């Protein structure tokens with residue numbers, strides 16, 4: 001199977017989410033939070049689609065790539081910066097490198113925070129990403145769905161109803 005940047009992102013958020021997504025149980029289409037994210041995407045940078053290219057690489061889709069400057073732009077509607085976002089973008093850079101396109105950098109953009117974060121692929125990252133790919137394949141291939149993580153972390157997850165629907169109020 002192709003490991004994608006979405007798998008890398010979910011790997012850092014929750015192993016259960018990764019397993020569910022990897023095994024074809026997808027709630028993203030129906031989630032209000034995802035729709036809200038899309039809205040932030042579209043309203044923050046309305047002219048973006050005309051300026052940058054969409055790139056499909058190794059099973060991943062990059063919405064905004066600037067081929068002239070060799071910059072991947074990744075927009076997050078989140079109000080906090082997360083490790084998962086950084087590794088997702090590092091994975092894009094790694095995929096470019098595997099295709100022979102080197103020295104691509106990433107810019108994570110947080111319109112709600114009005115902040116950006118530059119992301120580069122560093123020496124040890126390649127090995128870390130290779131290990132993540134192996135672990136992701138192992139987790140998704142497992143017959144057992146991992147347990148839920150702490151409920152505090154689950155509130156904004158698109159799988160929330162799925163994971164907690166059997167619980168008493």
Ligand code: SF4
Nearest residue numbers: 014148149154157163
């Ligand atoms: S609701 Fe929580 S346990 Fe379930 S997939 Fe999402 S983050 Fe993981």
